[in-house]
Amino acid sequence: MSAADVLCPVRQAPAGYVADVDAYLGALAAAGGEFSTRHCAELDRAEAFPEQMCATLDALGVSAYYVPAQFGGALASYEDLVQLVRCVARRDLTVAVAHAKTFLGAAPVWVAGTPAQAVDLGCQIIGGARVSWALSEPAHGADLLASDVSARRGGGGYVIDGVKWPVNNATRGTHACLLARTDPAGGSRGFSLFLAEKASLSPGSYRNLPKARTHGIRGADISGIAFDGARLPESSLVAEPGSGIETVLLSLQLTRLMCAGLSLGAGEHALRLATEFAMTRMIQGRPLIDRPAIRAVLARSAALLLSAEAVTIVASRAVHALAGELSVISAVVKALLPTLIDGMIGELGELLGSRSFLDCEYADGAFAKLQRDHAIVAIFDGSTSVNRSSLIGQFPRLARGYAQRWHDEAGIARLAARPSAFDPRGLRLQSPGGCSIVQGLTAAADRVSGGHAASAAPGDGGACLGAAARSAAAAATDLHRRLAVVRPAARPAASAYSLAAEYELCFAAAACVQVWEAGHQAAAGSPLWSGALWARACLDELSARALHPGTGTYIGRLAPGEPGAATADQIADWLAGAVAAGAPITLRPALDHGRPS
Numbered sequence: 001m002s003a004a005d006v007l008c009p010v011r012q013a014p015a016g017y018v019a020d021v022d023a024y025l026g027a028l029a030a031a032g033g034e035f036s037t038r039h040c041a042e043l044d045r046a047e048a049f050p051e052q053m054c055a056t057l058d059a060l061g062v063s064a065y066y067v068p069a070q071f072g073g074a075l076a077s078y079e080d081l082v083q084l085v086r087c088v089a090r091r092d093l094t095v096a097v098a099h100a101k102t103f104l105g106a107a108p109v110w111v112a113g114t115p116a117q118a119v120d121l122g123c124q125i126i127g128g129a130r131v132s133w134a135l136s137e138p139a140h141g142a143d144l145l146a147s148d149v150s151a152r153r154g155g156g157g158y159v160i161d162g163v164k165w166p167v168n169n170a171t172r173g174t175h176a177c178l179l180a181r182t183d184p185a186g187g188s189r190g191f192s193l194f195l196a197e198k199a200s201l202s203p204g205s206y207r208n209l210p211k212a213r214t215h216g217i218r219g220a221d222i223s224g225i226a227f228d229g230a231r232l233p234e235s236s237l238v239a240e241p242g243s244g245i246e247t248v249l250l251s252l253q254l255t256r257l258m259c260a261g262l263s264l265g266a267g268e269h270a271l272r273l274a275t276e277f278a279m280t281r282m283i284q285g286r287p288l289i290d291r292p293a294i295r296a297v298l299a300r301s302a303a304l305l306l307s308a309e310a311v312t313i314v315a316s317r318a319v320h321a322l323a324g325e326l327s328v329i330s331a332v333v334k335a336l337l338p339t340l341i342d343g344m345i346g347e348l349g350e351l352l353g354s355r356s357f358l359d360c361e362y363a364d365g366a367f368a369k370l371q372r373d374h375a376i377v378a379i380f381d382g383s384t385s386v387n388r389s390s391l392i393g394q395f396p397r398l399a400r401g402y403a404q405r406w407h408d409e410a411g412i413a414r415l416a417a418r419p420s421a422f423d424p425r426g427l428r429l430q431s432p433g434g435c436s437i438v439q440g441l442t443a444a445a446d447r448v449s450g451g452h453a454a455s456a457a458p459g460d461g462g463a464c465l466g467a468a469a470r471s472a473a474a475a476a477t478d479l480h481r482r483l484a485v486v487r488p489a490a491r492p493a494a495s496a497y498s499l500a501a502e503y504e505l506c507f508a509a510a511a512c513v514q515v516w517e518a519g520h521q522a523a524a525g526s527p528l529w530s531g532a533l534w535a536r537a538c539l540d541e542l543s544a545r546a547l548h549p550g551t552g553t554y555i556g557r558l559a560p561g562e563p564g565a566a567t568a569d570q571i572a573d574w575l576a577g578a579v580a581a582g583a584p585i586t587l588r589p590a591l592d593h594g595r596p597s
């Protein structure tokens, strides 16, 4: 297959396009060139930008997926976008971060720009433009309301002064979407967003700041941009003056979902490396993977990865089906996934032993690299704490919605249908009714339980899943009682952050049940779905974590011989099979069939 065979995403069926890109990158890696662990390691050691790999993604037409279909691009389904990001990230996170950044920079224009602005930017992105998103400043990261960069009226437009740093692709970007203070007395309405085309700025009115050296994603262009009287035309303003903060908060609801692809890719890469190691490393004359304790570690990690995948599937479909609830859903995704995957990578690192630490001994040091690379995902685009803060602010609505058993049934049904066009006007700063996924968990658990008895006989997968879903619903009910008494506060108590972490796990359990319901009929016969294997393993793993909210530590419940060991064995067998075949570690294929229109 050549790049030309997968050149046109707009003319291909989306699922086919993602699979073709994945296969193409895989073939390049297998040939030992781009996307191979050796090539990526060499660039990382040299702290060199992955120029050629980004050019390959450009040649494959990946950038068209950063542009919504209504503005001339190929993005008709956010689920496909996240999958595409994952398929790059599962080979090299630095490349994924460097390339997909354009979606983050452009998102405010998709959300709040004029149609003409959006079509124009879309056309430029498909033609090769790269857009950075410049929010942070040296003295202010998360605290956007403290931003100092100013935009004052002048010269028939705006004059920009100040420094944005650190910013991904600030130097290499052709455009910067920046937040600036337009009215010093305007409070939260005193900021506006601008799309600056760097080539149109007069010489000397801006300069790129040097590349910052980083712990991970070492080759990425993490730099900055300093403005000194840079003149921007009126047409560079994105949405109304004063709407900058609101537009940023709404756009983050989309970009935080895209970050899920980064975590899923890194998690899958880590699990593949650890499984390959366990299959080939001989201890006392037997492969390491023959040991029950090692199988349990691999099975736990697989269950976490599949839980994260279920969350991502539901969340990315919610962009089309439950857009008004994304303030909750995107915060859950951005807080939960990097935390789960960082923890999982840590445990797999222990399994790899010295091979997780030695630079060149195993897979060109790819494990240590992905561990360093993934550490940034929990920090940028809103840290875990910032997202938990946002959830805490929504506790009263979540508690109320849960108590009223309200959920958008039509919206939930739309999750299983083909995506309708995304309408950004449906986004809300706070979800009015709470979260349908979590608030619908009790009803979903009842459906999944069907006529099964709550105390399931071992070996009856469907009944065991029903019992696990009911127990997750009971945990959710208990949690919402505790959420309901948390008083809104500018600086919430530490215990509120633990409740937010617990809420994320509830969401994950509910997402697993939703995905199971949506896919199990089409997936009948697949080993992973048979007897509800993956869904039981995920609920088991999530409930084990729920016992220790907020700590992120695993409590080791699945010891050999205890309940769960049989499930762990089956998951480990499935995992070893997927890794031996070089297949993606995913519950997807079954879901891709039979999605009604």
Ligand SMILES: Cc1cc2nc3c(=O)[nH]c(=O)nc-3n(C[C@H](O)[C@H](O)[C@H](O)COP(=O)(O)OP(=O)(O)OC[C@H]3O[C@@H](n4cnc5c(N)ncnc54)[C@H](O)[C@@H]3O)c2cc1C
Binding pocket: 132, 133, 134, 135, 136, 137, 139, 140, 141, 142, 143, 165, 166, 167, 168, 169, 214, 217, 222, 376, 379, 380, 381, 382, 383, 384, 385, 386, 389
């Ligand atoms: C590799 C890299 C790439 C980056 N790319 C970009 C980019 O492209 N564009 C861009 O604009 N920025 C970018 N950043 C900056 C990044 O978004 C910020 O680092 C991040 O927002 C946190 O800001 P800070 O580090 O200044 O921490 P601070 O904002 O000073 O926060 C310090 C600590 O307080 C916590 N905290 C802050 N506010 C709250 C709150 N409300 N509730 C609870 N806890 C809180 C934070 O989680 C953190 O632990 C990048 C950073 C790095 C390292």
